[in-house]
Amino acid sequence: MHMKDCIKTKKISFKYHASKTSVLEAVFARGDRRLSKVLYKAWQKGCYFDSWDEHFYFDRWLEAMEECGLTVEFYANRHRELDEVFPWSHLDYGVSEAFLKREWKKAMNAETTKNCREQCAGCGANRLLERKGGKCVW
Ligand code: SF4
Incomplete structure (x- = not known):
């Protein structure tokens, strides 16, 4: 309040x-x-x-x-190590776990990532789109 x-x-x-x-x-x-x-x-x-x-x-x-x-x-309420296998680790939602870990480390260091229009950060989402014949960059 x-x-x-x-x-x-x-x-x-x-x-x-x-x-x-x-x-x-x-x-x-x-x-x-x-x-x-x-x-x-x-x-x-x-x-x-x-x-x-x-x-x-x-x-x-x-x-x-x-x-x-x-x-x-x-x-x-507990700390998780980066090598922990998560309940959703077996799912493929495009964005790679390696990318998420990289982003987490950057966030901890107060570093930013350029947006996709400036530079691809290699998140992995393009794999899903390319399978359908599309591109992820605008
Ligand atoms: S451009 Fe595509 S693959 Fe690259 S970071 Fe953006 S969404 Fe991910």
Whole structure:
């Protein structure tokens, strides 16, 4: 609320939601297949209208996690090494993992990457487009 109170202009809109919702989003954004059991257990406990604040039961989600032998901290609050195999590592979405790691290191050093119109950064997305006969540079 402090941040919201600091905004004195109508040119800036400020949106937020409850931190507990964000924690759960972090868990599922980084989660693996073991969370399917958590989802099912939480559903059995009555968690099914979670986007409505009055129906969001964080404690039931925590119970479901615990009953599955999992923790929020493992998914949402730990440092990950760059050589960790992620749940989504087997997916090919065009952009290479090597590129993402390079970008992460650059971000940690406050370095920027030129936009694609200036210079290709070699993200790998061109492979997908070339298969369809297209190019990714505008
Ligand atoms: S030009 Fe294409 S391949 Fe190069 S960085 Fe941009 S999107 Fe990726």
